[in-house]
Amino acid sequence: MLDHATSYLECELAGSMDVGTHTIFPGRVVDAEVVGDARPMTYEYYHRIKGGKSPKTAPTYAWTGRDEKKPEKEGKTMASYRCIICGYVYDPAEGDSASGIAPGTAFEDLPDSWVCPVCGAAKTEFEKA
Ligand code: FE
Numbered sequence: 001m002l003d004h005a006t007s008y009l010e011c012e013l014a015g016s017m018d019v020g021t022h023t024i025f026p027g028r029v030v031d032a033e034v035v036g037d038a039r040p041m042t043y044e045y046y047h048r049i050k051g052g053k054s055p056k057t058a059p060t061y062a063w064t065g066r067d068e069k070k071p072e073k074e075g076k077t078m079a080s081y082r083c084i085i086c087g088y089v090y091d092p093a094e095g096d097s098a099s100g101i102a103p104g105t106a107f108e109d110l111p112d113s114w115v116c117p118v119c120g121a122a123k124t125e126f127e128k129a
Pocket of ligand 1: 083084086087088116118121
């Protein structure tokens with residue numbers, strides 16, 4: 001019974017990985033369905049509406065100084081871009097150290113092979129935040 005869900009994924013256990021602090025159980029999706037039309041409470045909603053914060057070192061950290069002027073570099077707007085899959089926001093002022101992207105790197109200058117550090121989505125799955 002899925003009274004308060006907007007969708008579900010049914011997965012078949014594909015193994016387990018001990019990653020030190022916890023165990024990851026990857027699953028092979030065998031079924032999925034959207035079962036409601038309510039707006040899901042996403043992590044992005046938690047940050048934007050509930051005022052939730054992430055530490056600066058977290059992959060989900062989002063620059064929140066929206067009233068401050070963003071830095072510009074070589075005529076580029078240095079705009080932030082949001083992953084439309086998971087809500088992660090790429091902030092050019094922060095870069096993506098886990099992927100070797102230096103602070104001050106415009107989204108447009110990210111290599112085409114760069115992917116969302118949270119969900120692995122391609123660069124084409126991002127929109128201006
Ligand atoms: Fe993502």
